[in-house]
Amino acid sequence: MAVESKVNRQATCSAPVNIAVIKYWGKRDEKLILPTNSSLSATLDQADLKTTTSVALSSEFDSDRLWLNGKEESITNPRLQNVLQKIRSLASERAQTDEEKAVLDAHVHIVSVNNFPTAAGLASSASGYACMVYTLAQVYGVTDYELSKIARVGSGSACRSMYGGWVAWNMGTRDDGDDSFAEQTHLADHWPGMKILILVVSDRKKGTSSTSGMGTSVRTSELLQHRITEVVPKRMAAIKEAIEARDFAQFGEITMRDSNQFHAVCLDTYPPIFYMNDTSKAVVQMVTQYNTMKGEVKAAYTFDAGPNAVIYAMEDAMAEIASLTSHFFPSTTPDTFFRGTTTAPPAPSAELLSHFTIAQQPEDSLQYGINTQPGPGPQVLTDEECLLDSSGLPKATSA
Ligand code: DP6
Secondary structure, three states, X not given: OOOOOOOOEEEEEEEEOEXXXXXXXXXXXXXXXXXXXXXXXXXXXXXXXXXXXXXXXXXXXXXXXXXXOOEEEOOOOHHHHHHHHHHHHHHHHHOOOHHHHHHHHOEEEEEEEEOOOHHHOOOHHHHHHHHHHHHHHHHHOOOOOOOHHHHHHHOHHHHHHHOOOEEEEEOOOOOOOOOOEEEEEEOOOOOOOEEEEEEEEOOOOOOOOHHHHHHHHHHHOHHHHHHHHHHHHHHHHHHHHHHHOOOHHHHHHHHHHHHHHHHHHHHHOOOOOOXXXXXXXXXXXXXXXXXXXXXXXXXXXXXXXXXXXXXXXEHHHHHHHHHHHHHHOOOOOHHHOEEEOOOOOOOOOHHHHOOOOOOOOOOOOEEEEEEEOEOOOOEEOOHHHOOEOXXXXXXOOOO
């Protein structure tokens, strides 16, 4: 694409959201964002959830600027500054030609949009920072570096969004964080038929942020110390084996136990933190009774730092979970409730319902569901998808 000469370089990329099955909760270094335990997640399909970011770099820009979901935001956020500074110092180590040296003095314009509502409380900082780092790395020519280490200083969980499929974030032990990075354990298509359903809870209350919540947990929760030393190392090994063997019963049990323990740590934090609400608890009961009926773990729930539920299940079980969800969590807009790859599920049979004792929840306790699955990591997009115009400002559609 022809660009006006004042823009020296530009790139547009997309990056995925990830949902942890072994949770990251706790930092041993708050500036470098070094965790107190390793974690493991699935990267979600970008057809359903993604961030797209364009970066333009020009010697004619007066300052660094950032637009998020159509609104200009301050660039002074210390985490953002840390990310920019790390990318620039890498570029400076590599600069040889005059053009490469001139790039170091130029400013950037960054435009970033999500294809999912940020207000829904879905993990947008992970895909957001992953996308920003990936795109900046293209523009600054530093893609040969282990970029998950830079995404990590934006937001811990963002390092896992730098890869597709199943991704482990190895906590590392070094003080400088050089051994704390993400790595793919299995490809996105390793486990055919694996489905992921996100249930967005209708709850607009602003809860405790992950950053401040985990800080209080590290300072006050004895259970967290036990989790760090005794529980997570064994679970990391066991869940990798379960994924390798495509053993859903093992995978699902570990996933649910780890979510339960993370929320138990929140309760053990002083003062306590509550992320799950009554709707979340009803989802737990629905999944538990489903597994009891099947005599085996066929579906697994997990909850992050908010009330939204994420359910992992194989395709056939997920079809039943979807129809049970539409029964127990009635919606006033059932035809548009499930977004993503499937259409509205059939009503559950009387026989299926006879195995459940949970009550139907109040209408619209859940806002909507997103059907998705594991997917690939960040992608470089074409110039046609650029969110900036030729003068380096957001295009009307992205502003
Ligand atoms: C509960 O990555 O949002 O989602 O590093 O402070 O930005 P910061 O925290 P963040 O924490 C995510 C916590 C979690 C569990 C997880 O994703 O592993």
